[in-house]
Amino acid sequence: xMASPALLMRVVASAYSVAEKAATIVRNVMSAGxxxxxxxxxxxxxxxxxxxxxxMSICASLARKFPKVTIIGExxxxxxxxxxxxxxxxxxxxxxxxxxxxxxxxxxxxxLVIWVDPLDGTKEYTEGLLDHVTVLIGIAYGxxxxxxxxxxxxxxxxxxxxxxxxxxxxxxxxxxxxGFQLTEAPAGKHIIVTTRSHSSTLVxxxxxxxxxxxxxxxxxxxxxxxxxxxxxxxxxxFASPGCKKWDTCAPEAILHAVGGKITDIRGxxxxxxxxxxxxNSAGVLATLRNYDYYASRIPNTVKQSLVP
Numbered sequence: 001x002m003a004s005p006a007l008l009m010r011v012v013a014s015a016y017s018v019a020e021k022a023a024t025i026v027r028n029v030m031s032a033g034x035x036x037x038x039x040x041x042x043x044x045x046x047x048x049x050x051x052x053x054x055x056m057s058i059c060a061s062l063a064r065k066f067p068k069v070t071i072i073g074e075x076x077x078x079x080x081x082x083x084x085x086x087x088x089x090x091x092x093x094x095x096x097x098x099x100x101x102x103x104x105x106x107x108x109x110x111x112l113v114i115w116v117d118p119l120d121g122t123k124e125y126t127e128g129l130l131d132h133v134t135v136l137i138g139i140a141y142g143x144x145x146x147x148x149x150x151x152x153x154x155x156x157x158x159x160x161x162x163x164x165x166x167x168x169x170x171x172x173x174x175x176x177x178x179g180f181q182l183t184e185a186p187a188g189k190h191i192i193v194t195t196r197s198h199s200s201t202l203v204x205x206x207x208x209x210x211x212x213x214x215x216x217x218x219x220x221x222x223x224x225x226x227x228x229x230x231x232x233x234x235x236x237x238f239a240s241p242g243c244k245k246w247d248t249c250a251p252e253a254i255l256h257a258v259g260g261k262i263t264d265i266r267g268x269x270x271x272x273x274x275x276x277x278x279x280n281s282a283g284v285l286a287t288l289r290n291y292d293y294y295a296s297r298i299p300n301t302v303k304q305s306l307v308p
Contacts, residue, residue, distance in 0.1 A: 006100035008107050008139070008147060008172070011066060011114075013091035015137040015149045016170055018061045021088035022054045022135040023153035023166045026119060029053065030130075037126055044197050046122045051075055054118035054135060057086040062137075065089075068109035070274045073116040074246050092170075101174030104146060113140045113274045115249035121220030123197050130154035132196075134222030138249025140272030147172040148250030150222045169226070171257035182258055183231030184289055189213050193224045193233035198242050206239035206265070206302045210294060221284070225251035228288045229258060235294045239265050239302050241281040245272055248280060255286060262286035266303050267295055282306040 005013070029035065029050040036049030055073045060082040062071055117136040119125060124132035131154055139147040149170045156163040171177030185191055192212040195203060196219045207215055216233055218224060221243060227233040249272055252262045263269050264282035283306050287294055 005096045006105045006107070007109060007112075008104045008141075009096055009098065009100045010091070011062075011069070011112065011139060012147050012149065012170060012172060013093070013095035014062060014065055015114075015139070016092035016095055016168055017090035018058050018088045019135050019137055019149045019151035019168055021061070022058055022118065023151045025053050025057060025086075026050045026125075026133065026135065026153040027165070030125070035126055044123060046126055047075060048119065048122060048126060050125065051119045051122055052077060053086065055116060056082045057088065058116050058118060058135075058137060060086060061088045062114060066109050066112070070113045071116060072113065072246065072274065072278075074118060074244065095170065098172075098175055101172065103174065104141065107141055111141055113272055114138065115140065115246040115272060117222070117246040117250075120222045120247060124219035129219060130157050132219040132223045134220055134226070136222050136246060136250040138246065138251075138253055138272070140249055143271045143273040143276070145249045145252040145256065145270070145272055148253035150226065150250050150254060152226070169254060171254035173253060173257050175257065177229070177254045177257040180226070180230060182229055185228075185231045185234035189234060191216065191233045191235075193218060193227045193236045195238055195240070198240060200240055202239050202302060202305055206298060207237055209299045209302070210235070210237065210297050221247035222251050225255050225286065228260060228286060229255065234287060234290065236284060236286040237294070238284040239298075239306060240283050241279055241306065243280040243284050244278045245270065245276065245280065246278070248284065255288065258288065260286065260288040261291040263295075264308060265298055265306050266308065268308055282308040
């Protein structure tokens, strides 16, 4: 008889369906027209009804199936008022068919930490820049991001009425990443993707030092990693605090699963154990290829300004 799939693969398969449900919620809130916007720390730190409902849906759905897993979400929300229609019980069969990498086969529930960004790119969502928006579910073990799901609820939204809206990208270290076409950025071109709404003198000083051919300014960490794995940008550079563990966990797993690399601006890898502080205070440097080229050109003044 077939052994039942390893815990990790069951978690990823569930997270896939949970992310698809999340995308439906995101689209429904937008089409209903009342975003219910709340300012958290200021005008660039927003929360909408979609952030709230999606986080409740993701956390409650995964907690019900995997009660001993630690789940950390961006929004501080009450956990007791989750209605049954927010619960997603399904899973992706295709993921369960993949063999679990041997090093993760014995993982127990209490050893996993799931980092959830219910709606990455909230500001862009409120401004109608819908292709910037992602739902991020990152899975960590031993402090490392080992699997992730990124859903783009509005992928293809400008492709006409017949286009299939939305897509789900998933990956596991040792298996690979799926749901997109892996493409490398044009050779010899330095295309930097960076923040759209959190720019600063330091952010811009760091980018100038890299002598880029092009700078793309977009919202969302998930969206920026997608730019790297689809060959639209060669490096994601953000020399500023502000990015959090739930922004980077899922994208990191997917990037690493296809041979890319992400660190802070000083070259330190991110830690994802449940006790870790939430802020990636030393910024972000990520590439699909040629990490060392970009890392070697980050000015020392920039590194010294950002303390992990």
